Amino acid sequence: MKSTFQKYGYREIQTPMFENLELFTAKSGETIIDELYSFKDKGNREIALRPELTAPVIRFYVDKLQMEPKPLKLFYFGNCFRYDRPQKGRYREFRQAGCEIIGTSTPEAYAELIALAYTILTNVGLKDIQLSIGNLNILSSIFKTLKISKDKQKQLIPLIDKSQFEEISNLMQEFGIKNEEVENFLDILQTSNIEKISNYIINDDLTKKELSYLKEILNLLEKSFEIKDYKIKIGIVRGLDYYKGVVFEIDAPVLGAEKQLCGGGAYELISLFGGKETSTAGFAIGFDRTILALQTERYQFPLEKIDVFIIPVNIETIDKSIEVTQILRNNGITADIDLLRRGMSKALKYASSINAEKIVIIGPKELEKDSVTIRDMKTGEQTLVKINEILKVVK
């Protein structure tokens, strides 16, 4: 993940594990306190373990980085905390990888951001992911056209978020919206056809402009970034109400109900923290859930291996064995030596338990010839090798 962020020109940022509580309530409202590990420190300050990293990064930007050349591309990898009922893929302490791009709102910037999130998840080895792209300004203007008030939106949004179409339909009819309009809205929530969406909002010039901007992004994403496997989903609402404009999500269908791996989009937060507002966008990837998705897809995680395990045949050869071990280590080879003065068979068993690929056996007979015995653990083949040629053989 880190290496993909870096290839896209992002630089790592690290922020403290806790912040003033008000940083998170300012961003997400007082209700977030229920989900936080918050406490008073010995100086009676209200602090909270960070539940996410966007607010800390933007806080740091406002404090220290406002004068940096734009765009500023920052990525992070860190632990976050949420006081929540732990369940599969949702832990009280969890890890997030993510990024923020500050100071640009060109279509190519958003297309690159979406491409980056998608590329990170394919680069780590996931085979089946589903990218959905929406736009909150378009959804907002649809709400406006349908005369759905902010209060009513708050009832509707959780249902849209969960794609509960029957419940959406019932609630909208309760709101007094005509059956035909409800049906059309449900159609738009479920279509990935941009022309259909375009026809639906045909009478709203501002929204048409927003849509043509979205088209530009999608065009770059397909043609230049070569990411063609996505859906348009106008019903992406995201939990947070600070998002504006383009939003996107990436799911791993293999995970079932808790399938969302990544969420992101354009948002406004800088002025809330006292900085000069400039375009910002970003995304966060649930690291633990990504691992879970890889496991479910039966991804072969690399085994931790030891290149060489050295066994001194008796106490007299320990010093020489250490010297050989150090030659290997100093030349970039992962080497370990028996530190328990065990007999050969026990030492070999240990070597196998730590996945040693080669064994170097060092006894008095070998040392008489300035040599050691090298055994390949896969083939079982043993060869006598001069100590000054050991590097050549092992490499």
Next chain:
Amino acid sequence: MKSTFQKYGYREIQTPMFENLELFTAKSGETIIDELYSFKDKGNREIALRPELTAPVIRFYVDKLQMEPKPLKLFYFGNCFRYDRPQKGRYREFRQAGCEIIGTSTPEAYAELIALAYTILTNVGLKDIQLSIGNLNILSSIFKTLKISKDKQKQLIPLIDKSQFEEISNLMQEFGIKNEEVENFLDILQTSNIEKISNYIINDDLTKKELSYLKEILNLLEKSFEIKDYKIKIGIVRGLDYYKGVVFEIDAPVLGAEKQLCGGGAYELISLFGGKETSTAGFAIGFDRTILALQTERYQFPLEKIDVFIIPVNIETIDKSIEVTQILRNNGITADIDLLRRGMSKALKYASSINAEKIVIIGPKELEKDSVTIRDMKTGEQTLVKINEILKVVK
């Protein structure tokens, strides 16, 4: 640091950012609470942000790893927290790298542990470090011979820790210890001559055995690990009273008063946490203080660089420019593209601010010839390169 730990056969372990408060009071006594970020969570559990990582690692060992083949070599890198007055090289949130080796107490195990700590600090680029090695069992038996009670030891130890020899002398005379014995003791605290120490404890067989064991370790350290630059310091007491036997410290004299970078040794903790006692040793390195020492030594930290910065000459070449950027990124090159549709001079200024090494300029004229212009930022040299040859040129 990570790569050195791994070359020595250590495997990374990650533990939670907070633990039950009692884990740390069990290890260090109730007084540690004053130095902790501790609080009650919403379930009324007393928890504490971890002040160090040995207790969490051993807690995890007792819970989950007791059946693993021995020795178990574990390293960590993590944030820790201390409610303390922040000062240079001492932060409230700080980072520690360290390791524990569980299940062996052979001289080669201790020699390797000390060699590893020393090698990590030289490998990161430090030029001037000072290794001191002591043994708490020898110090304890000296206290016993001098009939200094545990209570009196508690008064004496902080003075020994700070090498305040005049104060040590005064206090010992207060204790009623003869002048000559005080002088001899001060001599032993200040000598690095193992024969002198040996003569001093001549009448104590158990301590002589401990000393000969220390000699074995030092012998391996010098001859097999080739680390000759150390001092013996019987006065190493360490802040923690759970250490037993071999102890060591590594200082960076360049840092003045707060010069200690690393501390470690053999300790007993497993049975305290309910596990089956087995030999354990380890060390911790202050990461932030190591950075500070490197800075003070004027170490040249590597600049963060961008291999290639791509500038589309106008809006029409953006799509093709992205394609070129993606070719580079997909082939392991760190590449960024202007995302603000700037003019050439502003884009070049930005490229220079992010330390781009090469610039790729993509305009309609170049594209007519399926080519791009590559500029080397150091030499200023510009060449026209076919797009299908760009990888060869850039690499």
